[in-house]
Amino acid sequence: MNILIAEDEKAIANSLKKNFLAEGYTAKLVSDGAAVISSLENENFDIILLDWRMPKMTGLQVCKAIRESGNNTPIILLTALSDVSNKIDALKAGADDYITKPFNIEEVFARIEAVIRRTASAEPVLHCGSFSLNLFTHCVESGESSLKLTEKEFALLHFLVSNKGVVINRETLFEKVWGINYTPGTNFVDVTIKNLRKRLESITPGKCIKTVYGEGYVFLGD
Amino acid sequence: MNILIAEDEKAIANSLKKNFLAEGYTAKLVSDGAAVISSLENENFDIILLDWRMPKMTGLQVCKAIRESGNNTPIILLTALSDVSNKIDALKAGADDYITKPFNIEEVFARIEAVIRRTASAEPVLHCGSFSLNLFTHCVESGESSLKLTEKEFALLHFLVSNKGVVINRETLFEKVWGINYTPGTNFVDVTIKNLRKRLESITPGKCIKTVYGEGYVFLGD
DNA sequence: ACCAAATATGAAAAATATTTCATAATTACA
DNA sequence: TGTAATTATGAAATATTTTTCATATTTGGT
Numbered sequence: 001m002n003i004l005i006a007e008d009e010k011a012i013a014n015s016l017k018k019n020f021l022a023e024g025y026t027a028k029l030v031s032d033g034a035a036v037i038s039s040l041e042n043e044n045f046d047i048i049l050l051d052w053r054m055p056k057m058t059g060l061q062v063c064k065a066i067r068e069s070g071n072n073t074p075i076i077l078l079t080a081l082s083d084v085s086n087k088i089d090a091l092k093a094g095a096d097d098y099i100t101k102p103f104n105i106e107e108v109f110a111r112i113e114a115v116i117r118r119t120a121s122a123e124p125v126l127h128c129g130s131f132s133l134n135l136f137t138h139c140v141e142s143g144e145s146s147l148k149l150t151e152k153e154f155a156l157l158h159f160l161v162s163n164k165g166v167v168i169n170r171e172t173l174f175e176k177v178w179g180i181n182y183t184p185g186t187n188f189v190d191v192t193i194k195n196l197r198k199r200l201e202s203i204t205p206g207k208c209i210k211t212v213y214g215e216g217y218v219f220l221g222d
Numbered sequence: 223m224n225i226l227i228a229e230d231e232k233a234i235a236n237s238l239k240k241n242f243l244a245e246g247y248t249a250k251l252v253s254d255g256a257a258v259i260s261s262l263e264n265e266n267f268d269i270i271l272l273d274w275r276m277p278k279m280t281g282l283q284v285c286k287a288i289r290e291s292g293n294n295t296p297i298i299l300l301t302a303l304s305d306v307s308n309k310i311d312a313l314k315a316g317a318d319d320y321i322t323k324p325f326n327i328e329e330v331f332a333r334i335e336a337v338i339r340r341t342a343s344a345e346p347v348l349h350c351g352s353f354s355l356n357l358f359t360h361c362v363e364s365g366e367s368s369l370k371l372t373e374k375e376f377a378l379l380h381f382l383v384s385n386k387g388v389v390i391n392r393e394t395l396f397e398k399v400w401g402i403n404y405t406p407g408t409n410f411v412d413v414t415i416k417n418l419r420k421r422l423e424s425i426t427p428g429k430c431i432k433t434v435y436g437e438g439y440v441f442l443g444d
Numbered sequence: 445a446c447c448a449a450a451t452a453t454g455a456a457a458a459a460t461a462t463t464t465c466a467t468a469a470t471t472a473c474a
Numbered sequence: 475t476g477t478a479a480t481t482a483t484g485a486a487a488t489a490t491t492t493t494t495c496a497t498a499t500t501t502g503g504t
Contacts, residue, residue: 001265002224026224026248043223044266124346136357150491187451188493194452213450213501372461409481410463416482435471435480 001025004045006036019105033057040071052079060093067094067127074119094127128161130204142203153196160219169216223247226267228258241327255279262293274301282315289316289349296341316349350383352426364425375418382441391438
C-alpha cells in the first residue's frame with residue numbers, strides 16, 4: 001500500500017507517516033498542491049490523503065485539478081471543519097471520503113480500507129462538475145439518475161469534457177468523433193450537439209455545452 | 223516509480239534493486255509466482271520485471287495469471303534465452319516487453335521508460351489468448367485486425383471472457399447482458415452467440431466459445 | 445433595425461441493431 | 475438407431491441510431 005500525504009502541518013503529517021510505516025505501508029509526504037500534481041505524474045499511489053487547507057491552493061482545488069488531469073486515485077480530504085456543506089463540496093470536487101480533525105489513526109485506517117474497497121470495484125468515470133460520465137457504460141450519471149447516451153453522443157461529450165474549457169471547432173470534433181476527414185456540407189456535429197443538450201437537460205439544469213459563434217463548442221464545468 | 227522485481231537469482235535481483243534505488247525508485251523483491259500475485263493484491267506498482275524461469279510456475283504462467291486477475295500493470299519478462307518464439311509467447315501471455323540476459327542496466331531503464339510511455343496512453347484491454355477485447359472502443363483486436371462489436375455482442379463476450387473457463391447458463395447470461403429478468407421463450411442469447419461466433423471467425427481461427435449441452439456457454443482461452 | 449452568416453431544429457430517409465420466430469441441425473440417452 | 479430435447483441459423487419484423495435536408499432562429503457587424 002502506497003500513500004500520498006498532502007498535509008501542511010508537519011506534526012500531523014509525520015504522525016500519519018509513522019503509523020503507516022508501522023503497518024508496512026509506504027508513504028510520501030508533500031506540503032503543497034503543485035507537489036501533489038507532480039508526484040502523481042511520476043508515481044502510482046493507492047490513496048491520497050489531502051488536507052483541506054494548503055498553501056496557495058485549497059485541498060478542494062487540488063482535488064479538482066487531480067480529477068481534471070484524469071487521475072482517479074481515491075482521495076480522502078482531511079479538514080478541521082465539521083461543516084456538512086464542505087463534505088458535499090468535497091464529494092462534488094471528486095473526493096471519495098472526508099475525515100474531520102482531530103481524528104484517531106484507527107479511523108484513518110478504517111476509512112482508507114473502506115474507500116479502497118469501494119473504489120476498487122468502481123467503473124472509471126470522468127467527473128464533469130454536477131454530473132459524471134461513465135466511460136464503460138456510456139452513461140451520464142447525476143445522483144440517482146442515469147442516462148445512456150448513443151455512441152456518437154457519448155464520443156462527442158467525452159471529447160468535449162476531456163477538453164473542458166477549450167473551444168473546439170466543428171472540423172476537429174467531426175474528425176475525432178466520426179474518425180474520418182471532415183467534408184463540408186455535413187452538420188452531424190450540430191445535430192448531435194442538439195440531441196446531447198436535450199438529453200443533458202434531465203441530468204443537469206445549467207447549459208454546460210456552450211456555442212462560441214464562428215468558432216465551435218466548449219464544455220464548461222459548473 | 224515503484225517496481226516489483228520477481229527474480230529467483232539473488233545476485234541479479236539485488237543488482238537491479240540497487241540500481242533502481244540509486245535512481246530514486248522504490249523496488250520490491252520477490253522470488254516466486256505466488257508472491258507476485260499476493261504483492262499485486264496489496265500494492266500498486268508502475269512496472270513488473272518478471273523472470274522467465276521461476277520455481278514452481280514459469281514467468282509465462284505468472285504473466286498469464288496476472289492478466290487473468292484483471293491486473294494491467296506493465297510487465298517486462300527477463301529471460302536467458304534469445305529464442306524468438308519465446309518473445310511471441312510472452313507477448314501473447316500479456317507481457318509488454320522482453321529483455322534477454324545478460325542485460326546492462328541502461329537497457330533496463332530504457333525499456334522501462336518505453337513500456338511505461340507506451341502503456342500509459344493505452345486503453346484498457348482484456349487479454350483473451352490470441353486476441354484482446356478493448357473495453358473502451360468495444361473492439362476485438364488481434365495483431366493488425368480490429369473489429370467493432372455491437373453492444374449486446376460486446377457485453378456478452380465481455381462477461382464470458384471475464385468468466386473464462388466457467389460455464390454460464392442462459393439465464394445468467396441474459397440477466398447480465400440484457401439487465402432484465404429472464405423470461406422463458408426468448409433466444410436472444412443463442413442468436414447473439416451465433417453472431418458473435420461469426421464475427422470472431424475473422425479474428426481468431428479456433429472456436430473459443432463452446433456450447434455445453436444442457437448447461438450453457440463457456441469462453442475457452444487458447 | 446437590417447442583413448448575411450452561422451447555428452438550431454424538426455422530421456424524413458437510410459442504415460444498423462435488436463427481437464421474434466419458424467425451421468434445421470445436433471446432442472444425449474434409451 | 476430412434477427420439478425428444480436442445481441448440482443453431484436464416485430471415486422477417488421492430489426498434490433505434492445515424493444521416494440528410496429544408497426551414498427557422500440567432501448572432502455579430504453595419
